[in-house]
Amino acid sequence: xxxxxxxxxxxxxxxxxxxxxxxxxxxxxxxxxxxxxxxxxxxxxxxxxxxxxxxxxxxxxxxxxxxxxxxxxxxxxxxxxxxxxxxxxxxxxxxxxxxxxxxxxxxxx
Amino acid sequence: xxxxxxxxxxxxxxxxxxxxxxxxxxxxxxxxxxxxxxxxxxxxxxxxxxxxxxxxxxxxxxxxxxxxxxxxxxxxxxxxxxxxxxxxxxxxxxxxxxxxxxxxxxxxxxxxxxxxxxxxxxxxxxxxxxxxxxxxxxxxxxxxxxxxxxxxxxxxxxxxxxxxxxxxxxxxxxxxxxxxxxxxxxxxxxxxxxxxxxxxxxxxxxxxxxxxxxxxxxxxxxxxxxxxxxxxxxxxxxxxxxxxxxxxxxxxxxxxxxxxxxxxxxxxxxxxxxxxxxxxxxxxxxxxxxxxxxxxxxxxxxxxxxxxxxxxxxxxxxxxxxxxxxxxxxxxxxxxxxxxxxxxxxxxxxxxxxxxxxxxxxxxxxxxxxxxxxxxxxxxxxxxxxxxxxxxxxxxxxxxxxxxxxxxxxxxxxxxxxxxxxxxxxxxxxxxxxxxxxxxxxxxxxxxxxxxxxxxxxxxxxxxxxxxxxxxxxxxxxxxxxxxxxxxxxxxxxxxxxxxxxxxxxxxxxxxxxxxxxxxxxxxxxxxxxxxxxxxxxxxxxxxxxxxxxxxxxxxxxxxxxxxxxxxxxxxxxxxxxxxxxxxxxxxxxxxxxxxxxxxxxxxxxxxxxxxxxxxxxxxxxxxxxxxxxxxxxxxxxxxxxxxxxxxxxxxxxxxxxxxxxxxxxxxxxxxxxxxxxxxxxxxxxxxxxxxxxxxxxxxxxxxxxxxxxxxxxxxxxxxxxxxxxxxxxxxxxxxxxxxxxxxxxxxxxxxxxxxxxxxxxxxxxxxxxxxxxxxxxxxxxxxxxxxxxxxxxxxxxxxxxxxxxxxxxxxxxxxxxxxxxxxxxxxxxxxxxxxxxxxxxxxxxxxxxxxxxxxxxxxxxxxxxxxxxxxxxxxxxxxxxxxxx
Numbered sequence: 003x004x005x006x007x008x009x010x011x012x013x014x015x016x017x018x019x020x021x022x023x024x025x026x027x028x029x030x031x032x033x034x035x036x037x038x039x040x041x042x043x044x045x046x047x048x049x050x051x052x053x054x055x056x057x058x059x060x061x062x063x064x065x066x067x068x069x070x071x072x073x074x075x076x077x078x079x080x081x082x083x084x085x086x087x088x089x090x091x092x093x094x095x096x097x098x099x100x101x102x103x104x105x106x107x108x109x110x111x
Numbered sequence: 112x113x114x115x116x117x118x119x120x121x122x123x124x125x126x127x128x129x130x131x132x133x134x135x136x137x138x139x140x141x142x143x144x145x146x147x148x149x150x151x152x153x154x155x156x157x158x159x160x161x162x163x164x165x166x167x168x169x170x171x172x173x174x175x176x177x178x179x180x181x182x183x184x185x186x187x188x189x190x191x192x193x194x195x196x197x198x199x200x201x202x203x204x205x206x207x208x209x210x211x212x213x214x215x216x217x218x219x220x221x222x223x224x225x226x227x228x229x230x231x232x233x234x235x236x237x238x239x240x241x242x243x244x245x246x247x248x249x250x251x252x253x254x255x256x257x258x259x260x261x262x263x264x265x266x267x268x269x270x271x272x273x274x275x276x277x278x279x280x281x282x283x284x285x286x287x288x289x290x291x292x293x294x295x296x297x298x299x300x301x302x303x304x305x306x307x308x309x310x311x312x313x314x315x316x317x318x319x320x321x322x323x324x325x326x327x328x329x330x331x332x333x334x335x336x337x338x339x340x341x342x343x344x345x346x347x348x349x350x351x352x353x354x355x356x357x358x359x360x361x362x363x364x365x366x367x368x369x370x371x372x373x374x375x376x377x378x379x380x381x382x383x384x385x386x387x388x389x390x391x392x393x394x395x396x397x398x399x400x401x402x403x404x405x406x407x408x409x410x411x412x413x414x415x416x417x418x419x420x421x422x423x424x425x426x427x428x429x430x431x432x433x434x435x436x437x438x439x440x441x442x443x444x445x446x447x448x449x450x451x452x453x454x455x456x457x458x459x460x461x462x463x464x465x466x467x468x469x470x471x472x473x474x475x476x477x478x479x480x481x482x483x484x485x486x487x488x489x490x491x492x493x494x495x496x497x498x499x500x501x502x503x504x505x506x507x508x509x510x511x512x513x514x515x516x517x518x519x520x521x522x523x524x525x526x527x528x529x530x531x532x533x534x535x536x537x538x539x540x541x542x543x544x545x546x547x548x549x550x551x552x553x554x555x556x557x558x559x560x561x562x563x564x565x566x567x568x569x570x571x572x573x574x575x576x577x578x579x580x581x582x583x584x585x586x587x588x589x590x591x592x593x594x595x596x597x598x599x600x601x602x603x604x605x606x607x608x609x610x611x612x613x614x615x616x617x618x619x620x621x622x623x624x625x626x627x628x629x630x631x632x633x634x635x636x637x638x639x640x641x642x643x644x645x646x647x648x649x650x651x652x653x654x655x656x657x658x659x660x661x662x663x664x665x666x667x668x669x670x671x672x673x674x675x676x677x678x679x680x681x682x683x684x685x686x687x688x689x690x691x692x693x694x695x696x697x698x699x700x701x702x703x704x705x706x707x708x709x710x711x712x713x714x715x716x717x718x719x720x721x722x723x724x725x726x727x728x729x730x731x732x733x734x735x736x737x738x739x740x741x742x743x744x745x746x747x748x749x750x751x752x753x754x755x756x757x758x759x760x761x762x763x764x765x766x767x768x769x770x771x772x773x774x775x776x777x778x779x780x781x782x783x784x785x786x787x788x789x790x791x792x793x794x795x796x797x798x799x800x801x802x803x804x805x806x807x808x809x810x811x812x813x814x815x816x817x818x819x820x821x822x823x824x825x826x827x828x829x830x831x832x833x834x835x836x837x838x839x840x841x842x843x844x845x846x847x848x849x850x851x852x853x854x855x856x857x858x859x860x861x862x863x864x865x866x867x868x869x870x871x872x873x874x875x876x877x878x879x880x881x882x883x884x885x886x887x888x889x890x891x892x893x894x895x896x897x898x899x900x901x902x903x904x905x906x907x908x909x910x911x912x913x914x915x916x917x918x919x920x921x922x923x924x925x926x927x928x929x930x931x932x933x934x935x936x937x938x939x940x941x942x943x944x945x946x947x948x949x950x951x952x953x954x955x956x957x958x959x960x961x962x963x964x965x966x967x968x969x970x971x972x973x974x975x976x977x978x979x980x981x982x983x984x985x986x987x988x989x990x991x992x993x994x995x996x997x
Contacts (some may be wrong), residue, residue, distance in 0.1 A: 029141035045168045046138075046165045046169075047165060048168070048172070050137075072144060073140040073143050076136050076137070076143065077137065077140065079137040
């Protein structure tokens with residue numbers, strides 16, 4: 003595992019959601035997806051905090067989206083995963099896979 | 112949407128006001144989306160609850176408080192501002208120096224003035240319960256016009272016995288000028304001192320009433336309750352104990368007072384603070400009064416003005432109640448005549464220092480009007496410094512229009528520009544403030560003789576001083592910086608870059624005129640006022656007071672016996688440096704002399720109202736000659752005259768309706784129950800200052816009462832007055848080895864009448880000079896700017912045939928107009944102020960027109976000189992140099 007990547011469990015989870023939502027990720031959708039996919043219920047503010055942190059670390063990038071009436075005319079900030087973020091996720095997954103294969107081997111033997 | 116379906120508005124406004132602006136939109140958007148979904152899924156209450164919870168939840172997240180890093184926005188750039196300010200200040204060095212100088216003068220003067228005001232306001236405010244302490248004062252005369260502090264000796268005694276509830280009262284007698292000798296056990300004097308600051312008679316009650324706020328003055332030795340109980344006990348302050356006894360233990364030592372009374376030292380107290388009207392250093396027990404003045408306790412009529420009484424008002428009693436009680440006690444003991452013409456009233460301790468009618472032991476009072484005047488001067492000094500800044504900054508703004516334009520084009524907004532200019536102002540004011548703080552220390556020391564401040568140094572560590580300075584800096588920064596910053600930042604960037612401004616088109620120009628007029632109006636008021644005050648002082652010094660005051664010294668005679676006086680007179684007259692010698696009870700005038708008022712009337716006088724009050728003097732036959740009093744009728748007193756023959760002055764002749772001086776001769780007059788005969792009438796002369804009118808005077812010979820000798824010195828070439836005084840001192844030492852030779856020049860004594868006025872005059876000269884200096888600095892800065900800007904115009908005018916004088920007139924005309932307008936505005940104000948000041952004096956200079964015009968012309972000339980010297984260079988310049996680059 004690369005030493006440059008520091009991703010907490012929640013950060014990783016939310017980064018996954020951003021990747022999953024594919025340019026439609028913002029506070030509310032991420033919250034809904036978390037509930038749907040991982041059965042995790044988080045407050046909006048907590049999600050915002052993590053998203054900001056991820057952006058600071060360069061795993062996601064954001065731009066302001068269009069306004070919509072369901073938000074009372076307010077724009078949303080849409081997050082999308084960066085290449086760096088995707089690399090990080092892949093690296094994490096590879097590490098885990100590698101470890102799991104080792105676990106499977108030891109368990110089998 | 113239905114109103115009830117809206118999310119709680121306070122959460123929205125909370126987020127709006129707290130969050131970084133670019134976050135609030137998305138946060139509120141998300142919150143709203145959740146809110147709408149909650150309403151659809153559950154109900155409105157649930158949705159609202161969640162809205163609040165989620166919304167408030169943001170406040171606990173650190174990112175919410177972080178400075179946003181995406182969307183770079185203009186940062187305050189404080190350090191850049193400072194850098195820019197420093198650069199622009201150093202490119203305009205001349206202006207910066209003028210601004211700093213003007214502000215330094217203003218701020219330093221303000222700091223000094225406020226230190227003085229604070230000092231004066233702090234007098235005797237520290238005593239516990241000071242607001243219930245009152246001084247008993249004596250107001251007498253039919254029209255209640257005589258204000259004195261002296262209380263007859265038995266009054267406090269009777270008050271204590273007969274007024275229920277009055278327990279806290281202190282009577283004290285202060286006498287200035289004490290001879291103090293340190294006596295060894297055998298009775299010989301070891302060291303002799305003359306204490307002009309005098310001594311006071313007090314008892315333990317004084318320290319009960321006045322505790323100086325720290326639980327009382329610290330007693331370094333002796334028992335506070337008993338030390339001042341016994342007659343002829345003495346308590347010294349620490350520094351006086353050291354002065355008399357060095358490192359010896361002072362307790363139990365003996366001091367001889369006035370060469371007569373041996374008193375035992377029973378205690379030592381800490382030195383009294385500077386800011387008290389009880390500047391005591393030698394405290395004699397009050398019970399010593401029995402020894403010093405045996406008849407005192409039954410003397411209801413006679414009064415000594417050094418005898419003061421202070422009380423603490425008992426709880427539940429008002430000032431009026433107490434005054435009624437005192438009047439009752441006074442009436443019970445004295446004749447109806449006395450109690451109806453003399454009133455003992457109460458004066459709050461807080462007013463003692465500010466009421467010049469009564470005076471204080473410290474010899475200083477300052478009226479609240481004076482304090483207000485000082486504060487106004489300070490305010491105006493600051494203002495006039497600020498005006499310089501405003502004028503120069505707005506004038507210079509044209510030069511900076513390119514900078515402003517470029518800044519605006521590069522995205523600087525108005526707020527930023529205002530901040531930048533304010534920081535520039537702040538730098539100037541701050542530097543001025545720091546220099547002024549240093550200067551104020553030097554000023555306080557230098558002005559010590561004028562201010563009589565008794566502050567030896569400026570208290571830098573006093574947080575109030577630092578706070579004050581910071582407040583001054585902040586206020587001056589805003590006052591002087593805001594207007595220039597506002598106008599400069601208003602420039603339209605395109606106009607600014609194309610440099611289409613001229614000075615005249617700036618809105619600031621007319622304001623600048625107004626400010627210059629304002630500045631010079633204040634300056635002219637002060638200059639005119641000072642000129643008149645100084646003239647009045649000159650008048651005091653030089654006016655004929657009715658006697659000759661040149662080269663006369665006076666000394667108190669230790670031995671009043673007829674033989675003693677004869678010996679001294681003969682020895683003095685034998686000196687070649689002495690022209691005349693005269694012995695008398697008191698001097699004809701001056702501050703340091705004894706007063707004795709008595710009543711005189713026609714022989715048929717019966718009641719009080721038939722008598723008039725006069726000042727009594729006993730003189731010898733040389734007196735009239737020495738002081739060159741003029742005999743209007745009759746003859747001088749001679750040694751052979753009995754004490755029934757009197758010499759009176761013109762004023763007394765008039766007061767008693769004796770007709771002409773000739774008709775008054777030989778008239779009998781009743782004085783002290785005896786019939787006197789007028790043998791001569793002298794001209795009126797001022798026994799008191801010119802602030803008062805002529806007094807009634809009657810004099811007679813009374814050998815044995817002569818306590819003062821006046822010596823007219825022989826003024827000859829090659830011999831100074833001081834040499835003559837030295838000769839006299841030698842005689843004195845031989846004649847009175849016991850006594851210190853302490854003399855005073857008579858004209859100094861008279862000058863002392865106007866010590867206070869003289870101080871004000873000096874102070875106002877200083878202020879006028881300061882105003883003039885700051886005003887001229889500003890004028891210099893303005894004209895420098897205008898002259899530099901108009902270089903080309905002048906060159907073209909010259910090419911077209913204008914000569915130098917026309918160009919000078921062109922530059923000067925406007926400023927002469929401004930100064931003239933301000934003169935017109937200043938005259939009525941100055942007239943009003945000066946007129947009310949002069950009305951304090953019975954004798955004063957007439958307010959003629961030239962006394963206003965002369966200083967006005969002076970200011971005008973100074974302004975003209977500044978403007979024309981500065982513009983002369985431009986006017987004389989070769990036009991080619993200015994035009995060849997076009």
